[in-house]
Structures are given as C-alpha cells and as structure tokens.
Amino acid sequence: MNSPTHGPPLARLLDATADAVLAVRSGRSLTDVLARVAPDLRPGVQSLSFHALRWLGSAQVLREQLAPKPPPPPVDALLLVSLALLWPAGAADTPPPYPEHTLVDQAVAAMRQRAPAAANFANAVLRRFLRERDALVAAVKHSPLGAYNHPLWWIEKLKRDWPEHWQALLLGANRKPPMTLRVNARRGSGTAYVQRLAALGRAATLLDDPPWQTLGRGHTVVLAEPCPVAALHGFAEGEVSVQDAAAQRAAPLLLQGGAGHAPLPAGARVLDACAAPGGKTAHLLELAELDLLALDSDPVRLARVQDTLNRLQLKAAVQAGDARQPRQWWDGRPFDAILLDAPCTASGIVRRHPDVRWLRRADDVHALAQVQAEMLDALWPLLKPGGRLLYATCSVFRAEGSQQIDAFMQRPHPGAPRQDDSSPGHLLPTPDNGPKGVSAGGPTPQDGFFYTLLHKT
Numbered sequence: 001m002n003s004p005t006h007g008p009p010l011a012r013l014l015d016a017t018a019d020a021v022l023a024v025r026s027g028r029s030l031t032d033v034l035a036r037v038a039p040d041l042r043p044g045v046q047s048l049s050f051h052a053l054r055w056l057g058s059a060q061v062l063r064e065q066l067a068p069k070p071p072p073p074p075v076d077a078l079l080l081v082s083l084a085l086l087w088p089a090g091a092a093d094t095p096p097p098y099p100e101h102t103l104v105d106q107a108v109a110a111m112r113q114r115a116p117a118a119a120n121f122a123n124a125v126l127r128r129f130l131r132e133r134d135a136l137v138a139a140v141k142h143s144p145l146g147a148y149n150h151p152l153w154w155i156e157k158l159k160r161d162w163p164e165h166w167q168a169l170l171l172g173a174n175r176k177p178p179m180t181l182r183v184n185a186r187r188g189s190g191t192a193y194v195q196r197l198a199a200l201g202r203a204a205t206l207l208d209d210p211p212w213q214t215l216g217r218g219h220t221v222v223l224a225e226p227c228p229v230a231a232l233h234g235f236a237e238g239e240v241s242v243q244d245a246a247a248q249r250a251a252p253l254l255l256q257g258g259a260g261h262a263p264l265p266a267g268a269r270v271l272d273a274c275a276a277p278g279g280k281t282a283h284l285l286e287l288a289e290l291d292l293l294a295l296d297s298d299p300v301r302l303a304r305v306q307d308t309l310n311r312l313q314l315k316a317a318v319q320a321g322d323a324r325q326p327r328q329w330w331d332g333r334p335f336d337a338i339l340l341d342a343p344c345t346a347s348g349i350v351r352r353h354p355d356v357r358w359l360r361r362a363d364d365v366h367a368l369a370q371v372q373a374e375m376l377d378a379l380w381p382l383l384k385p386g387g388r389l390l391y392a393t394c395s396v397f398r399a400e401g402s403q404q405i406d407a408f409m410q411r412p413h414p415g416a417p418r419q420d421d422s423s424p425g426h427l428l429p430t431p432d433n434g435p436k437g438v439s440a441g442g443p444t445p446q447d448g449f450f451y452t453l454l455h456k457t
Helices: 010-025 030-035 042-054 056-066 073-086 100-114 116-131 133-140 144-148 152-161 166-172 190-199 247-256 279-287 299-312 362-382 402-410
Strands: 180-183 204-206 220-223 240-242 268-272 290-296 317-320 335-341 383-393 417-419 425-427 449-456
Touching: 010 030, 010 042, 010 073, 010 100, 030 042, 042 056, 042 073, 056 073, 056 116, 056 133, 056 144, 073 100, 073 116, 100 116, 116 133, 144 152, 144 166, 152 166, 152 362, 180 190, 180 279, 190 204, 190 220, 240 279, 247 279, 247 335, 247 383, 247 449, 268 279, 279 290, 279 299, 279 335, 290 299, 299 317, 335 362, 362 383, 362 402, 383 402, 402 417, 402 449
Parallel strands: 268 290, 268 335, 290 317, 335 383
Antiparallel strands: 180 220, 180 240, 204 220, 383 449, 417 449, 425 449
C-alpha cells in the first residue's frame, strides 16, 4: 500500500476503492475490477480493497447502526470502506498506515468529490464512530455478520460441516496469507533459493513437506514478507513460481500415486482437466517427463497456461475444451493419470480472495457440486485400467469434497474406483490440528483444499 506521504492522495485511493467494493457488491470479481484501475492507483486500491472486503460485514452492521436508512449505493460504498478501515482489526490484520483523523478527513474529501451533498453526512457518521467506538464495536459483534465477516449462509454451512472448527475457519479467513513460492525443481533447490534470498536481504523459510510426499521435496518456500512478483529473484527466468503450499501437493500426489503404488513412468500420458492458470500443470512438468494435455474451457484463461509454460521453458499440449464433453476434444487415447482440479466455490482461499465470500450465493454450492459430479463421470472412462485420477477442489465445504467423492463411489463406473487411503482429504486453513484427514500445514497454514486419489481397478 502507498504510505501516507507517498503516492496518490488518499482521497483518490478511497474513491477508487469505494468503486471496487461497489462493483463486488454488484457481482463483479475484484480481480477483474482491479485490472481496470489506473496503474498508479492499483497497488494502493488493491491493498485497501482487500482490507475493506475482509471487514465488510462489520462495516455493514456498523453503518446500519449509525445510519439505519441506507444511503445511495455510491455513498454507502465509500462509507463502508471508511468504516472498515477504521475498524479495530487487532491481531488478525495489520491496519492501514493512516492516522484515524487523516482517514476521516480524506474520506470526507473523497465524498465531496463523489457526492457533494453527502459530505457532511459522512463526516458526522465517521466522527461519531470515533467518539463511540468501544460501545459500537461491542454491539456489532453481537451480530454473526459483524463478528465473522461472512454471509450468514456461509457461517451456517461451516457450522454444519465443521462443528469444531467453524469459528477458526471464519476468523482465519480475515488474516493475511503468507506468500508461498515453488522453486522449479529443474533449476535448483529450495535450500539454495532461500540462501540466495538471504544474500539479497529477503528472509524466507523452507516449508517442511507432508510425510506422504516424496517427490519434489524441499521446493516450497515461504517469504517472511510478501513482495511484488517482479521483485522475486529469478521469477522472469523461470526459477520460481508463486503457489500456495496446499496447491503444491497436487503434482507429487498424482505422480507418486499414493501408498503402495509406483510413480508414473517417464512419458506417461496425463490430463490436467481444468488447467488454467497453469500452476499445477507446470509443477507436474517440473517434476517429471510427461506427455501432458492441459485442457480448459476458457480460452482466455488458457492463454495464461501457455504463458506460464513459456516462462518456465516447459512443453505441453494446450487445448480448449469442456471436461464434461470429451467427444469434443479427446483423441481416444486413454490416460495414465488425470488431475481434476474442479471448479468450486473457492471457499478455501477466501483469505487470498476476500471478495469470494460476498460474490457467492448459497445455491452456488449445489450448482458447482453438480458440475463437479458431471466432470468426474465424464473423465473416469478416459483412464487406462490401473490408472489414477486425483480429484481436487480449493474448498472447505464437504459438498465439494468428501460428500462429492462418497456420491461418486456409490454410482456404477467401469473399472470400479478405489479410493486411496493415503489421500489427504480435507485440508483446513487453521492453526490447530483438526480431525482425521485435516492438516494444519505447519507453522504457516496452507489454504483450504480437498484431495482424493482414485485408482481404476
């Protein structure tokens, strides 16, 4: 984020951030919105937007107490952003580096440009919050929306799915995630890369591998402080990529095949069925020589897969196609292994994408679970006898994980699938040790994910 004394004026940043939050509340992805923000404003707007969206629930309940009659959406958006930035985040987040009264003054200045008639109203609301903050904060926390900053349906679903962990999941989603890297195994080791970063004055830690992972050991690096991708040593040259620790489990698990199974041989035919943006595709090729097809239904996002492969100097066949319609793209040659990183609610990565919780609706879970089931049923016949399919989602909802696989196993399929007992199952982004099949990921918790490896008998 820009400092108080450098970069664009705070009033401009607040105005642009209010536009971004308004767009998210209207159903637009924050990623798409930020791509259209002026380059000089984008870093600051991104940082402010992330903070505002993490505390949007508290800000919404607070605004309802301070101004029960909703103001026009453009006015409301700036008020919500300002209240979120003034909210006492505590240890869960680092507050923006602006004094409170500077924030208020600049918010009023932004409102004067945005909606001149509302400037005095905004000034009165924000200053009242500063005067009565302790009492107002206590009142807001009596509301589930205000206390947990997630939609009520999301809160209730986590209560049902994870009765012992739902509060930790909700609170953890408002913490800033670590910046985790994957060192290209073809170019070097994690240990060497950490040493090179240290020589450049950038602290980093080599993350321990999960006990079942033997391929690609020692290539997961966590930075002490995030930095722009362009500032990463060796990024442009393909030495390193940005990828969460949980996402880095996919390639070794598919290649290794689980307990009691031989690793995939060189030249094995592999399908990455939902490949964009290409992180897992590239990881597979960094660890093994494969005949790999990277498939995705979105041609625009598929271009990012090719860009990733080019940067890392890797080769794969890249093709647009719907995984549910193999007749449209499959050449009839069966695969030794399939990675299905299926479309999902992204409920496991909300700390990285805080807009997701506000974009999703309750019925999205059922709709996406239906798509996942169709993909599983369509891709399973494409496996060779003895082949393996890794099903993955970046979700913490059981409907997109364990319940999805339970339903798949109950349907008749050729070459009856057998679920690998060594599969990680649900990985929850919490610092505590969860139930069987739940991992905390060590001192730097990973994103929420689900993995199950299926073998074709």
